[in-house]
Amino acid sequence: MVEILIRRLDEDVPLPSYAHPGDAGADLTTTVDLELAPGERAMVPTGISLALPDGYVALVHPRSGLAARCGVSIVNAPGTVDAGYRGEVKVMLINLDPAEPVRLRRGDRVAQLVVQQVERARFVEVERLPGSDRGDGGYGSTGGFASGPGREPVTPAPLPTVFEEKQ
Numbered sequence: 001m002v003e004i005l006i007r008r009l010d011e012d013v014p015l016p017s018y019a020h021p022g023d024a025g026a027d028l029t030t031t032v033d034l035e036l037a038p039g040e041r042a043m044v045p046t047g048i049s050l051a052l053p054d055g056y057v058a059l060v061h062p063r064s065g066l067a068a069r070c071g072v073s074i075v076n077a078p079g080t081v082d083a084g085y086r087g088e089v090k091v092m093l094i095n096l097d098p099a100e101p102v103r104l105r106r107g108d109r110v111a112q113l114v115v116q117q118v119e120r121a122r123f124v125e126v127e128r129l130p131g132s133d134r135g136d137g138g139y140g141s142t143g144g145f146a147s148g149p150g151r152e153p154v155t156p157a158p159l160p161t162v163f164e165e166k167q
């Protein structure tokens, strides 16, 4: 078990806690009351900052209960808390419900922190990559969608290039 140094930025803020032994995610709470209209997002403070050991990351994951009951998710899920980050951990909540606003109170559990070891990579540039069974097949290349064929992945339409004369 890894030890993580933690600072409370707000009195009474509970430390992240695992609801059950064996849980992967430790719950984070909001330090503010907030209301999110349908489609609205907010950067929600958790009142804690961390010093993760080198080689670790903390990922800010949504809670499935909030998602299932209220349609609340995290815009950048999972958020990445880098080992060197010493600022307040924040949660970018979004209300994806098309009709209902959602109200959250200070102390409500709004996200869960998953701590993981990470591998750092050295990126080695080459002219040609080694072949593989999959090759460049992706984005549904193996089939199996209920909607069947005929629906293509959405790709952005190119914007017309506008040249502005500089004076």
Ligand SMILES: O=c1ccn([C@H]2C[C@H](O)[C@@H](COP(=O)(O)OP(=O)(O)OP(=O)(O)O)O2)c(=O)[nH]1
Pocket (backbone or CB within 6 Å): 060, 076, 078, 079, 080, 081, 082, 083, 085, 088, 089, 090, 091, 092
């Ligand atoms: O859900 C999140 C995501 C990020 N962070 C903090 C910790 C993280 O180390 C820092 C930067 O996050 P990220 O690298 O995802 O954002 P960026 O847009 O790349 O910003 P930067 O240029 O500061 O790296 O913001 C959070 O508190 N919560």
Ligand SMILES: [Mg+2]
Pocket (backbone or CB within 6 Å): none
């Ligand atoms: Mg970054």
